[in-house]
Amino acid sequence: MPNLAVNLAGLALKNPVLTASGTFGFGREYAEFYDLSLLGGVVVKGTTLEKKQGNPPPRIAESVGGLLNSVGLQNPGVEAVIATELPFLRQYDTAKIVNIAGATVDQYRAVAEKISASGLADALEVNISCPNVKAGGMAFGTDPVAAGEITRAVRAVTRLPIFLKLSPNVTDIVPIAKACEAEGADGISLINTISGLVIDLENRRPFFANKVAGMSGPALKPVALRFVWQASRAVKIPVIGLGGIMTGQDALEFMLAGATAVQIGSANFYDPVSGPRIVQEMEQWLQEHKVADVRELIGALAE
């Protein structure tokens, strides 16, 4: 059996497969389909200081090879997440990573403090790349100074590993990744969704109330691979790769490009048992190719 375990900034993962925030709720629904302990980790829905209603519907549109969403971080707020959602995950032997979001630096800091104090999370993923909220979100993730500022603020209040989730809606990812690293990030996750526009031709207007929405799914994979490859060569901290992963082979391509772990997002909508299936497919590929340890592939892209 090939080794699938990886070390993600001190976090021991039984395999490199995590779920992507916003596609997995807080794990309850997928737990009806399979044992969440089969996953390397679970990254839960973006959590904000106060309860967030999210954007008015419609919120979902299909596109070729994926979908666009305009959910806008609907979540019950950090207190409810700690009280009613995170305790559910305790029963599973998998890394629990809480994605946090905010409109101001203070909000990020406050959510990070509360989640850390709860003792219910193994790491934080700091979402500075949500394209669907008016304040904060992507505004922080598209500017190296702001990205560094958020990283510093969260770093100051938690000893948990922190992973900054970055936006692909930038000209150059390198200075942003470097700013996060310089301010104490333990890793970076990329990519979040790509900004897109859906048009309602009959009514001659944008389909979404927010106009621009976030695109995800297998159509994005080459773009995501490029970002992971560029960012991982620029920083020493580990990279978590995501964007259109549907199969074990896709996941291994991200690892070759430089990812230490991967996240499964839209694939969960296509097939609810994608997570464990992808773990199995990775194992099978490694076995067939006589690779004893998945870590051999990390950043091993021949150039």
Add this chain to the structure above:
Amino acid sequence: MISERAQITLNRQIGRDIWQLRLQAPQIAAAACAGQFVMLQCGTGLDPFLKRPLGINQICAPHGVITCVYRVVGRGTGLLSDLAVGSEITVLGPCGQPWPQPKEAKAVIIGGGMGIAPLLPLAEDLAARGNTEIYLGANTSDELFALVDFAKCGSLRVATLDGTAGVKGFVTDLLPADLSGMEIFSCGPMPMMKAVAALAAQQNITCWLSLEEHMGCGIGTCMGCVRPIKENDQIFYKRVCREGPVFNALEVVFDA
């Protein structure tokens, strides 16, 4: 909740753009209750990417079979109608909350258009109990289906807008003036359900509505299918796939 590879045993046109799909899906058939729906893969590969939600029109657990009725409205349902008998597709289900058990002596079932589909398993469940009135409406006779099955379950009256079947007019025109002692179960176009909800509110009777929404996952994680729902005088976005599709009419916000 179950993800099952299901074989198509029937996929035929039964009306104007209306198709009947029968699936061998024994695990879902065994678990499904009246009012629940399934998420159906409409192609055989990655395209279309998202499954489509379809109400369950018939549940036959002993034979492991469920039947759905769908209207071809776009690319996804168009591709679904192309799938041959014998094809296998992935089906998730049973999704959502079922119709509740009626508390009143008389159940009134009101269906319009494709909203007729998820009402049949309810009518069948209530048939043994008796005392069910069924009112179905559509634009035209070609859009009505399952009338024979409904007729076995209670007193059936039909309306069409063009008068090609039953009474000419809206299904709500058929309803008795006095609804006291009755409990309504309704699914159909929003204007119809709005009218039904208004009648129920006027007469202070319980009314259940099954809502429809575009969906991403169908299981409650994508937050894509929400509708504004009233709860304690506040409005929240609730998931049609998880907290719904059946809601108390008093909670439904029509003009959002």
